[in-house]
Amino acid sequence: MRLKTPGHRSSRERQRLITGIFFILPSAVLVTMFILIPVIRVFYYSFTDWNGISPHKNFVGLQNYANLTTMNGFGTMMTATLLFAVGMTILTIVISFVVAMALDKKGKGRISRGFLRSAWFFPTLLSGTVVGILWRTMYDYNNGVINKIIAQFGGTPVNWLETVGLTNFAIIVGATWARIGICVVIFMAGLQGIPQELYEAAAIDGATERQRRKFITIPLMAPSITINMLATSIAAYKAYELPYLISNGRPGETTLMLSQRIVFFGFTTHEYGRSSALAVCLIVIITIFSLIQLIVMRRREDIT
Amino acid sequence: MKKILAMILALCMLATLCACASQTPSSSAASSSSTASSSSAASSSSAASSSSSAAASSEKQHQNVVVDCYIIATEWGDAFSEIESRFEKKYPWVDIQGIARGSDSTEYLTAAIASKTLPDLICVDNDELHRTMVDDGLMEDFNQFECSKQIPQAYKDAFTYKNILMAETYGAAFSCMFYNMQILNKAGWTAAPTNWEELIQCCKDVKEKTGVAPFTVAAGKTTTSWMLFELLIANVCGDELGAGVYEEAFKKGTFEFNKYPGIVEKFNELQPYILTGSSNATEDDVTAYMTDGQAAMCLAGNWNGKQILDGIAECTGDAKLAAASLPCFNDKGKTAWISATAETGMGVTKDDKRTDDEKEAIDLFVNFFWDPENYKVIQNTAGNVPVVPMPAGAVVLADQMVPLVPLMGKAPFVTMGFNLWSSEFKDAANRDLQDCIAGLANIQDAVNDMTTLVKTSHKE
Numbered sequence: 001m002r003l004k005t006p007g008h009r010s011s012r013e014r015q016r017l018i019t020g021i022f023f024i025l026p027s028a029v030l031v032t033m034f035i036l037i038p039v040i041r042v043f044y045y046s047f048t049d050w051n052g053i054s055p056h057k058n059f060v061g062l063q064n065y066a067n068l069t070t071m072n073g074f075g076t077m078m079t080a081t082l083l084f085a086v087g088m089t090i091l092t093i094v095i096s097f098v099v100a101m102a103l104d105k106k107g108k109g110r111i112s113r114g115f116l117r118s119a120w121f122f123p124t125l126l127s128g129t130v131v132g133i134l135w136r137t138m139y140d141y142n143n144g145v146i147n148k149i150i151a152q153f154g155g156t157p158v159n160w161l162e163t164v165g166l167t168n169f170a171i172i173v174g175a176t177w178a179r180i181g182i183c184v185v186i187f188m189a190g191l192q193g194i195p196q197e198l199y200e201a202a203a204i205d206g207a208t209e210r211q212r213r214k215f216i217t218i219p220l221m222a223p224s225i226t227i228n229m230l231a232t233s234i235a236a237y238k239a240y241e242l243p244y245l246i247s248n249g250r251p252g253e254t255t256l257m258l259s260q261r262i263v264f265f266g267f268t269t270h271e272y273g274r275s276s277a278l279a280v281c282l283i284v285i286i287t288i289f290s291l292i293q294l295i296v297m298r299r300r301e302d303i304t
Numbered sequence: 305m306k307k308i309l310a311m312i313l314a315l316c317m318l319a320t321l322c323a324c325a326s327q328t329p330s331s332s333a334a335s336s337s338s339t340a341s342s343s344s345a346a347s348s349s350s351a352a353s354s355s356s357s358a359a360a361s362s363e364k365q366h367q368n369v370v371v372d373c374y375i376i377a378t379e380w381g382d383a384f385s386e387i388e389s390r391f392e393k394k395y396p397w398v399d400i401q402g403i404a405r406g407s408d409s410t411e412y413l414t415a416a417i418a419s420k421t422l423p424d425l426i427c428v429d430n431d432e433l434h435r436t437m438v439d440d441g442l443m444e445d446f447n448q449f450e451c452s453k454q455i456p457q458a459y460k461d462a463f464t465y466k467n468i469l470m471a472e473t474y475g476a477a478f479s480c481m482f483y484n485m486q487i488l489n490k491a492g493w494t495a496a497p498t499n500w501e502e503l504i505q506c507c508k509d510v511k512e513k514t515g516v517a518p519f520t521v522a523a524g525k526t527t528t529s530w531m532l533f534e535l536l537i538a539n540v541c542g543d544e545l546g547a548g549v550y551e552e553a554f555k556k557g558t559f560e561f562n563k564y565p566g567i568v569e570k571f572n573e574l575q576p577y578i579l580t581g582s583s584n585a586t587e588d589d590v591t592a593y594m595t596d597g598q599a600a601m602c603l604a605g606n607w608n609g610k611q612i613l614d615g616i617a618e619c620t621g622d623a624k625l626a627a628a629s630l631p632c633f634n635d636k637g638k639t640a641w642i643s644a645t646a647e648t649g650m651g652v653t654k655d656d657k658r659t660d661d662e663k664e665a666i667d668l669f670v671n672f673f674w675d676p677e678n679y680k681v682i683q684n685t686a687g688n689v690p691v692v693p694m695p696a697g698a699v700v701l702a703d704q705m706v707p708l709v710p711l712m713g714k715a716p717f718v719t720m721g722f723n724l725w726s727s728e729f730k731d732a733a734n735r736d737l738q739d740c741i742a743g744l745a746n747i748q749d750a751v752n753d754m755t756t757l758v759k760t761s762h763k764e
Contacts, residue, residue: 015307018307019306019307022307022310022313022314023313026314026317029318030317052414052418053436053437054436054440072732140584140585140589141584142589142593142598143592143593143598159580159581161581161584162581162584162742162744164744247584249735250584250735250738250739251744252735252739252745253735264727267410267411267414268410268432268731269726269727269728270433
């Protein structure tokens with residue numbers, strides 16, 4: 001038997017490696033072309049004064065980044081973005097977890113459970129534009145279905161889109177509705193991965209339903225919670241169509257998101273440099289908050 | 305086996321990427337012809353091929369050419385197809401291809417500029433994108449075409465930037481008021497108000513006697529939210545300044561909105577009577593409000609006239625109870641100023657590689673389009689105000705709008721805001737205005753902000 005020297009691959013291993021490379025080559029090329037290269041270019045544009053059309057780009061150093069801090073309404077915009085991201089993430093995780101628990105019940109009612117699973121997942125299939133227009137129409141003060149229902153029950157119609165604070169909540173509800181489906185699917189996969197023996201053992205030991213949920217289900221769902229929190233918060237930071245279509249930054253600029261400013265500077269005022277600097281800012285924010293979440297949630301997973 | 309499969313997948317992917325990336329002028333014309341939404345594409349290509357013998361016998365021999373035409377408007381898409389088919393019958397060597405119809409102008413044009421695939425004819429608005437295209441030498445001067453001579457100077461000025469006429473407008477647009485006379489009758493008004501004092505009194509009577517919201521406007525759209533404000537500006541300071549002065553000062557960034565307290569006073573008089581929710585309302589919402597009898601009057605553009613008047617007729621059950629007038633924001637005894645504009649136009653992009661036949665084809669089509677006999681097809685469908693002299697009886701408009709056209713021609717006007725704004729001004733000023741219309745912000749503060757903003761953000 002030949003001894004294997006460190007670092008030396010056998011021809012079989014080399015063949016396997018080459019085969020593997022060929023298999024990942026298509027997606028690697030696509031990721032490089034459509035994600036990596038554009039991101040690198042955004043970093044590059046953030047140091048120029050490019051208008052998106054002209055062939056000329058002048059290097060301006062950190063000017064675009066310096067201008068961000070003096071930009072009108074920058075603080076309000078960051079507050080709106082963070083509020084939306086945090087609100088949407090918390091609401092989505094809580095509601096989708098409860099729904100997943102309810103839909104995971106075994107035994108009777110399989111057909112209705114199947115229907116309910118499809119119903120909860122349906123909004124995920126709709127495009128952001130459709131969801132935005134749908135909720136804007138529902139929130140309409142005069143003809144919106146929500147106010148019509150409130151009026152039917154004798155209540156006073158609510159001015160969803162012209163009340164400071166309430167409009168933020170209105171957008172969060174719309175975004176949560178569109179996001180819940182995918183989170184429910186992930187939670188249900190997590191719930192189905194929990195061994196039944198644990199519940200049976202706990203039941204034998206006299207644990208109540210509530211105690212089983214608290215000490216078995218929730219801790220073992222930590223990985224799924226981590227995934228959902230991460231994915232939802234990233235989606236929330238990047239959300240554009242819903243806030244734009246529902247309120248377009250109003251009332252005042254209290255619902256104006258960072259993503260809307262990126263599009264505004266890039267495609268309306270043709271300040272690609274400024275827009276790219278904002279995009280880099282968004283990337284940094286998402287990275288920081290995602291890392292914090294990951295570290296905190298991983299610690300919880302390790303503890304459990 | 306696995307290796308072979310992996311290699312085949314990789315090769316397939318590379319092949320598809322190469323196919324997508326391949327873009328030559330001839331291939332882009334061929335691909336645009338295969339994806340064109342124009343229904344005349346099939347008939348035009350067959351017409352072009354079947355009439356090759358006709359082309360051969362014509363005085364001058366022409367190469368068959370394709371003229372790509374990016375027209376956004378879907379509502380008069382069939383009318384455009386009719387003009388295409390007429391033109392191709394007359395000039396069978398030219399194939400007019402309508403492309404990317406209905407797509408967003410900014411997105412489409414930005415992508416086309418980046419990929420160097422600008423079509424020959426494009427929709428043009430007087431906005432920053434198109435002004436940037438002029439700056440970058442991407443637009444032809446429309447003055448070179450014969451048809452530009454028949455367009456009134458005011459409409460040409462609306463599309464002139466740095467002495468280049470970047471487009472010719474399809475029609476004219478102006479502000480109007482529409483009334484549900486059934487509600488006004490209940491409030492004791494047998495005719496529409498004719499001046500500002502009557503308008504406010506009418507609003508007061510409608511609110512007190514019927515409980516219906518007196519006034520609405522599609523403030524969710526920047527054109528109409530600003531329309532309310534520019535009518536106040538025009539009627540407060542128009543007589544003092546004269547025609548064109550406000551627009552020039554605006555473009556130069558020197559107009560002082562806060563110098564005219566009458567604007568704030570009038571706005572504060574009207575605001576309590578505006579239907580709640582109007583600050584977010586789209587034009588469709590306003591049509592729905594008028595159709596459902598939720599508002600007595602609305603301020604809107606003539607382009608919505610037909611829908612709104614039909615809606616009021618449906619609401620009241622009698623078309624005679626749907627009325628229209630020019631806006632009555634003037635003080636009693638003074639002339640009413642309105643706001644008007646040239647609509648979206650058609651422009652020609654610059655391309656140094658165009659052949660003589662292609663240049664001739666574009667020249668022929670552009671002049672053919674604005675010939676009154678052909679232009680009438682668009683006007684009758686779009687219902688806009690014509691910009692070329694039309695034969696008697698050729699203009700089709702809603703009955704209530706017909707008497708307004710000659711009045712509109714005589715009324716002093718200010719140019720609609722979207723011709724004057726910079727993007728930054730448009731975004732901030734309209735958001736402030738919408739908040740003021742909703743009663744969330746103080747109009748005096750908004751006016752002060754606008755005065756500062758027009759100085760700092762405005763570019764001509």
